[in-house]
Amino acid sequence: MDYTAAAKDFRRFVKELEDEGELVTVTKEVDPHLEVGAIVRKVYETEERAPLFTNVKGRKTDGLFRILGASVGCSKRPGMRYCRLAKSIGLPSSATGQDIVAKINEAKSKPPVPCRQVETGPIKDHILLGDEIDLTKLPVPLLHEHDGGKYLATMGMHVVQSPDGRWTNWAISRGMVLGKRELAGLVIPKQDIGTIWNLWKEKGEDMPWALCFGVPPAAIVVGGMPIPKWTNEPDFIGALTGAPVEVVKCETNDLLVPANAEIVLEGVVSVTETVPEGPMVEYNGMVYPGRAADEGHTIWSTTQAAEVLNICQAADLPIKMVWSPFESHSMWFAIQVDRQKLVKMQTNMEDFCRRLGHVVFSSKPGWFIPKIFLVGDYIDPTNLLDVIYAEASRCEPGRHEFVFFEYSNIPLIPYVEHGFPSESGTNGKVVKCCMLPEDFTEETLPWKGGSFEEAYPETVKQTVLDNWTAYGF
Secondary structure, eight states: OOOOOOSHHHHHEEEEEEEEEEEEEEEEBOOTTTHHHHHHHHHHHHHEEEEEEEETTTTTTSOOOOOOOTTTOOOOOOTOOHHHHHHHOOTTTTTOOHHHHHHHHHHHHHHHOOEEEOOOOOGGGGGGGGGOOOOGGSSOBBSTTTTTSSSEESSEEEEEETTSSSEEEEEOOOOEEEEEEEOOOOOOTTTTHHOOOOOHHHHHHHHEEEEEOOHHHHHHHTTTTOOOTTTOOOHHHHHHSSSEEEEEEOOSSOOEEEEEEEEEEEEESSSSOOOOOOOOOTTTSSSSOOOOOHHHTHHHHHHHHHHHHHHHHHTTTEEEEOOOOOOGGTTTEEEOOOOOHHHHTTTOOHHHHHHHHHHHHTTTTTGGGGGGEOOOTTTTOOOOHHHHHHHHHOTTTTEEEEEEEESSOOSSSHHHHSSSTTTOOEEEOEEEEOGGGGGGTTTSSOOOOOTTSSSSOOOHHHHHTTTTTTTTO
């Protein structure tokens, strides 16, 4: 099978995972009440293969209803930790975090590739309408003991469009089953789906809506990316993968959805009705945060980082790389500076950190980001141990920390939702400078690192690497 391009459909992606030993088919009957969720959570914590459940209790084992868990989780295979994310956008399984961010960032400079509308597709093979639809007949899992309900949508892609048709938004957001034909989900005003919802509310009409499952993997990646408002996600997916997404028109509205999706739900989002929803374990923890990387981190953290890199470079800041360590639950962003360019700027720590903070925190992804760790280019931002070392050894409490109170935060951050009330209506954000004053002024630094990479000649390093197995490791 050709793995040199992103899979155009979900089934090919699953086949690629299987071929590379990243999938385990679970034929034993599993209970959607907590058992499925517990297995998937354990998979995340051990970075095991993605489980494909083919025998879910409450549904006949006819192959018509399967659940795939940890589809873009991390892998414990050496050198392949990001393979599922890399494969989603057409990179080799051995791609590094830098490779992934670079490809997403490069796509921002490419022209959009519009979707290709087709007359029909696999998604049209089976159509249910009206009273035929009953979501309660599906074995929708209760994923965590303290969730407020059963969540059908955790990796589903919502499709909405502005009333004038100029802006199509494909986005990841949760959805809880309420009844036969009702879902409840978050519509946060500052997020794109909330912005478009408000446009329909101003018009006095419910918002046409679709929810897609089993879409091309790159669509899920982009659906979790904070790209600028009024940017059509489907066209950016084409730029990222180099090929247009094939779409078909919905049955009950004019929205276009991936022609090869596995399931599509159609309906409207009410502009007048609200219902209780949640709580649910979110990417940064509204109930009890899952302490292992899941798609909320592999996708959301990585695409946020790529967007922040693009924003910084567009602002002419000397930034080489941005990464959000998965273990930080998308709340730490390590921003790596190009020191040669930094020194030429003839700036100082406070002025640069203040400028960086305003650029990032005022941006669209900046709303989600509370903490920036600024590191030198001798620190690998994708290596959490490197970031911890930089903060521990170089960031002086108080004098190397620059706090911003003029920007708001997403309320899903636990200390925003459950912490001390804020008189100003905002909670602090911070740039922690994990660099020393000489980093800003000296072309040659007066110290050397003590790591394997820094402290030995290339010949010695290569000898050690070549003989690693012979040593007994």
